[in-house]
Amino acid sequence: MDIEINVRINLSKDDQRDVTLLVPEQTTVGSFIRKVCKENDIPMKSSYVLTLYESSEPLRWSSRLNSCHVNSGMTVVLGENEDDEDMNEIRTVHCNLWWPFAFICFMIGIIGVTAIVVVKHMQEQPEYEYGIVMDAGSSHTKLFIYKWDGVKEKNTALAEQIHTCSVPGHGISSYEANPEGLAPGLRYCLSEAKATIPKDKQSSSPVYLGATAGMRLIHEVNSTITDAIFKVVRDTIAEFPFKFTDSNKQARIITGAEEGLYSWVTVNYLTGKFGMVHPLKLKLENKWNLEGPEDNTLGAMDMGGASTQMTFYPGSKVTVPMDYSGDVILYSINYTVYTHSYLCFGINEIERKYKALLVKSNNYSSTIPDPCGPSGHTTIETYTDVFEAPCTKADKIFMADDGEKNRTYELIGSSNNTQCSAMVAGLFNFGAGCGFSECSFNGSYQAPVHGEFYAFSNFFYEMDFLNLTKNSSEVSLSDYTSQLTSLCSSPWSKVKDMKAANAEFLPWYCFRGHYILSLLTSGYKFNDTTWRNIKFLNKVNKKTEIGWSLGFMISSSTSIPATIPEIMISNLAFIMLCVLFIIFMILGIGFIMLGGRYNKMKQKGMYERLKSYGAV
Numbered sequence: 001m002d003i004e005i006n007v008r009i010n011l012s013k014d015d016q017r018d019v020t021l022l023v024p025e026q027t028t029v030g031s032f033i034r035k036v037c038k039e040n041d042i043p044m045k046s047s048y049v050l051t052l053y054e055s056s057e058p059l060r061w062s063s064r065l066n067s068c069h070v071n072s073g074m075t076v077v078l079g080e081n082e083d084d085e086d087m088n089e090i091r092t093v094h095c096n097l098w099w100p101f102a103f104i105c106f107m108i109g110i111i112g113v114t115a116i117v118v119v120k121h122m123q124e125q126p127e128y129e130y131g132i133v134m135d136a137g138s139s140h141t142k143l144f145i146y147k148w149d150g151v152k153e154k155n156t157a158l159a160e161q162i163h164t165c166s167v168p169g170h171g172i173s174s175y176e177a178n179p180e181g182l183a184p185g186l187r188y189c190l191s192e193a194k195a196t197i198p199k200d201k202q203s204s205s206p207v208y209l210g211a212t213a214g215m216r217l218i219h220e221v222n223s224t225i226t227d228a229i230f231k232v233v234r235d236t237i238a239e240f241p242f243k244f245t246d247s248n249k250q251a252r253i254i255t256g257a258e259e260g261l262y263s264w265v266t267v268n269y270l271t272g273k274f275g276m277v278h279p280l281k282l283k284l285e286n287k288w289n290l291e292g293p294e295d296n297t298l299g300a301m302d303m304g305g306a307s308t309q310m311t312f313y314p315g316s317k318v319t320v321p322m323d324y325s326g327d328v329i330l331y332s333i334n335y336t337v338y339t340h341s342y343l344c345f346g347i348n349e350i351e352r353k354y355k356a357l358l359v360k361s362n363n364y365s366s367t368i369p370d371p372c373g374p375s376g377h378t379t380i381e382t383y384t385d386v387f388e389a390p391c392t393k394a395d396k397i398f399m400a401d402d403g404e405k406n407r408t409y410e411l412i413g414s415s416n417n418t419q420c421s422a423m424v425a426g427l428f429n430f431g432a433g434c435g436f437s438e439c440s441f442n443g444s445y446q447a448p449v450h451g452e453f454y455a456f457s458n459f460f461y462e463m464d465f466l467n468l469t470k471n472s473s474e475v476s477l478s479d480y481t482s483q484l485t486s487l488c489s490s491p492w493s494k495v496k497d498m499k500a501a502n503a504e505f506l507p508w509y510c511f512r513g514h515y516i517l518s519l520l521t522s523g524y525k526f527n528d529t530t531w532r533n534i535k536f537l538n539k540v541n542k543k544t545e546i547g548w549s550l551g552f553m554i555s556s557s558t559s560i561p562a563t564i565p566e567i568m569i570s571n572l573a574f575i576m577l578c579v580l581f582i583i584f585m586i587l588g589i590g591f592i593m594l595g596g597r598y599n600k601m602k603q604k605g606m607y608e609r610l611k612s613y614g615a616v
Helices: 029-039 086-089 096-126 178-194 213-221 223-237 256-270 347-361 383-388 417-425 459-466 475-486 503-523 548-559 571-601
Strands: 004-010 015-024 050-051 073-081 128-136 143-147 160-166 207-211 251-253 298-303 305-312 325-330 334-344 367-370 378-382 407-411 452-456 534-536
Touching: 004 029, 015 029, 015 452, 029 050, 050 367, 073 325, 128 548, 128 571, 143 178, 143 548, 160 178, 178 223, 207 213, 207 223, 213 223, 213 251, 213 256, 223 251, 256 298, 256 305, 256 325, 256 334, 256 452, 256 548, 305 571, 325 548, 347 367, 347 383, 347 407, 347 417, 347 503, 367 534, 378 383, 383 407, 417 503, 452 459, 459 503, 459 534, 475 503
Parallel strands: 004 073, 128 207, 207 251, 298 452, 367 407, 452 534
Antiparallel strands: 004 015, 050 073, 128 143, 143 160, 298 305, 305 334, 325 334, 378 407
């Protein structure tokens, strides 16, 4: 409702007049003073005051006219008061100071919480370490790069394979006549490793090269050759910025027992049998209730080019002879297992021995029937290739006359499954004693098979060729023998069109199949029942290859110092700071509420400035 107010302007002796204004009764005193000045061309000053007629008490600027009992028809006086201190008691400051307080407190809280959360997150991010292992097999060399959280778990790495590189060329044992020839291939893969591992981690990343059966064979015959090969290997590795401080230990020939044991470590690590989930730092609840930690594990059967290995835990009731046992400490648990490597019984060397047996059995004739070879296919072999290799040269049963050294032999396939099986059995000496109650062949002790097994490398390749692993890694013995019989009865015209990872092996899959069958059943003593416990596969989780290199890296990690994380903020400090900054945020919310309340009070004309305001 509008009211009409008479205003007596009394600003100076020269400026005294009466005016009338029509304004809403809710108008504040301050707004009314401005309106009077504006409509009467009076310069606005903060020292102006409004009083009721015949009263000397100034009205507060923030008060509304109706709340000051100013009614229509009343007269008020506009004057000037030069005393600023008195004016502080008359006027209310229009700036709402609660808002900046709220903003400052809220920003301190938000920024503080964000900062400590970021710092805590950065602190908890793992600092990864890296390692390189080169598997120098008899037929090829492959480089693997692994990484793990540097803190480790019970002083053992939870390693993950992140990169592989196949070294161009053949295995390092094939460079016995020209050791320098292996250097370019090694440089190729080491350069890939350099590009993969972060620059700031290269000097702390160890590199290892383990040579297996191919080099073991040459070393037994002529250690001078292996020394020359390893000189080139070590010199080449030393060209790169990786940690290679003990070259003789980091690049060496590993024993057959080590190869088998590290393969066993790989299998059980990848399947979580050590109580760890690969590759994360997670504990797996131990649900087994057996006699010891080894009872949880899987057996491992590996077949390379020059040797084959078998490693497993035979059960608590079996005492394993010292020469056939392996020990490893992983994740603070000691594991003792049966392990044995059969040198010269890898897939390439057993083929060579088979050819030598064929030639010898046929009185070194130039034309020789090959019952394992497909009919319609002929293979030409030289005396040097068959008899001058370490595995056949060292075996006296394959010794030939000097006059044979320039001969070649023509092996003519006959697709005779029965004869092939019998000829393959002749490669083993199953009757040789070993000095123990349980023997395999050639005078070796064999612990009774126990538990489940993973069979990989050439075991898997044979099953894969026979199309037995397409739907499952479990292959029944009856399905295997049935497929093998069909293959070994097929002519070359049919075999040559079969799908194979490497077509040059097509004439030899029948022989390889019978060799694996004899090795597993007659050698390792698997029967119809225990055969069901074998899984044939080459990778776990379709990513990580099964072999000895990962197990070697995990075992070696126990001697690599753990990374000590930098503690930028402790858990207690983190909690206390979080509480502190949350309090700031709560204060900010409180000031916002006070600011809102202030505005409402000001709008109602109820706000009174405290006498002590600004005293703090």
